Amino acid sequence: DKIGLINDRRNIICFSDEAHRTQIEHAKRMQFSKDADENMRAMVSKPYAKVLKEAFPHATFVGFTGTPIAETYQTFGDEIDRYTMDQAVADGLTVPIKYHPRISKVILDNEQIKQVEEYYKLCADEGATREDVEASKKAMSSLEVIIKEPSRLERLAVDIHDHYVSSCEKDPSRVQKAMVVCSKREIAYTLLKIFEDKYPEWFEEKKVPDGVCATDE
Structure with a gap:
């Protein structure tokens, strides 16, 4: 944030990757720190795009992104390609x-349902409004209870x-890869442990024999 002016020439071009979040002028971050007396201080940091424009005020800015948003165009202008x-x-x-x-069908047992109801009763007792409880129920049922339900x-x-196995068997001549993406690390780890338990052969270390090339490269 304290960089300031670096060069005011007009023949400078700045390229910014991922120009859809941290690069845009309206993106701000709250930073916390302690002063010499151990008092907490809060500071709103400038977005990268604003810092760059202050450092190179007359430069041409080009942004690259696969997911442009409205602020991307406000910061970098119209698309050129x-x-x-x-x-x-x-x-x-x-x-x-x-x-x-x-x-994936989900079935909650009575104990899980009881835990959910007790949680919302506690929320109501602590002052949450009916609207708060209903909104939280929708969020929790879709993101927490249902998604990470063990049998699911x-x-x-x-x-x-x-x-994956079926796809590989249909095209054995092609080396195929797969990536599993989860909404939370906890769910990803749980799923990993299930794979390890059910399909231990996937986790066996394999070594390519000497003189054999694993890929065409």
Whole structure:
């Protein structure tokens, strides 16, 4: 934030990657620190784009992002070029994205339901309004209780395994990879442990024999 003016030439070009969040002029962060007397101080930091524009006030700014938002255009101006996913697929630089919807049935046992009800009773007793409780119920049911429900994760692990194995068997000549993305680290770790328990062969260390190349490269 204290950089200030560095150069006011007009023949400078600044390239910014991920120009959709921290780079935009309206993005601000609250920073906390202690002074010499151990008193807490709060400071609103400037976004990177504003710091850069103060450092190079007459430069040309170019932003790159795959997910532009309104503030991206306010900060960097109109698009000068666009490279779409379809173009990347046509050029052979990436593979097409395919979406296969899955439905994982969730059943809560009586003990889990009781815990949820006790939680909301406590919220109400501590002063939460009916609207607060109802809003929290919707959020919790969709993000916490349902998503990380143990039997659901068990079925999810089996479904991921079977789908991946089936895809590999249909095209054995191609080396295929998979990435599992979860909404929370806790859920990701739980799912990992389920995979380790159900499919230990996936976690065995394998060494390519001497003289054999693992890839075409």
